[in-house]
Amino acid sequence: MCLLFPALQALAEGYEVYAVVDASGGRLYVDGILTASQPWTGPAGAPSTTQELQVGHYPGAFGGAEYFQGAGDEVHIYNRALSAEEVLKLYNAAKPSTVENVVWINVVNATTTDNSLKKTSGCDGCQDAGAASQQQITSGDGYMEFAASETTALRYAGLSNGNTGTSAAEIKFAVRLQSGFAEVRESGLYKADTSFVTGDVFRIAVESGVVKYYKNGTLFYTSTVAPVYPLLVDSSILSLNGTVTNAVIFRSP
Numbered sequence: 001m002c003l004l005f006p007a008l009q010a011l012a013e014g015y016e017v018y019a020v021v022d023a024s025g026g027r028l029y030v031d032g033i034l035t036a037s038q039p040w041t042g043p044a045g046a047p048s049t050t051q052e053l054q055v056g057h058y059p060g061a062f063g064g065a066e067y068f069q070g071a072g073d074e075v076h077i078y079n080r081a082l083s084a085e086e087v088l089k090l091y092n093a094a095k096p097s098t099v100e101n102v103v104w105i106n107v108v109n110a111t112t113t114d115n116s117l118k119k120t121s122g123c124d125g126c127q128d129a130g131a132a133s134q135q136q137i138t139s140g141d142g143y144m145e146f147a148a149s150e151t152t153a154l155r156y157a158g159l160s161n162g163n164t165g166t167s168a169a170e171i172k173f174a175v176r177l178q179s180g181f182a183e184v185r186e187s188g189l190y191k192a193d194t195s196f197v198t199g200d201v202f203r204i205a206v207e208s209g210v211v212k213y214y215k216n217g218t219l220f221y222t223s224t225v226a227p228v229y230p231l232l233v234d235s236s237i238l239s240l241n242g243t244v245t246n247a248v249i250f251r252s253p
């Protein structure tokens, strides 16, 4: 297992790690995803052994000096090799119901800084920039939230089902921001509006199967369109330098 250490060592704080060993070798799962694997060198190790079980320490080579540099807690031991599906199930069951930073993927004509997104290329005024969240709300309640930095730029952000491109109309439940006005746009259709200033926080939530729009915690529109799971965060930025700032996603367990 020592060769899986580098993958483990590279992690920051707050991960669920599963190490599985069976006749095919060792596998390391991080947050339910297979992150590294290593076959046996030569024949597989014996299925049972009287050797001490070491956690975070490889006692074999290098004078027994190979230790995991970090901290771990909530250690569990299983007396059989878990399947990938079982690991994912355990991770999902143990997953804390906390707010997570959006991990932006499929980034087009934009750059990300942590969980913020900014249009940095493409055509000013065109629907040619955006990104979606890696995370999805697969069932139940959840929300996405982001802050409005600038007041002028034209951009959309919200919850959607799938991410086929960077158009605004493909976003099923969006807030459209421009010139101090925030409009609710569902698949591009205008539904309602409110004003906004720099720093206002918008939340698009699914609550008991109903999509609701909040500004700074105050409800300003309740949708009549039923959401389809899985939901993800989607965005479309038209103005150059337009932003979607500090996007987060919450998924109830």
Ligand SMILES: [Ca+2]
Residues within 6 Å of the ligand: 130, 131, 132, 163, 164, 165, 166, 167, 170, 234, 235
């Ligand atoms: Ca999209």
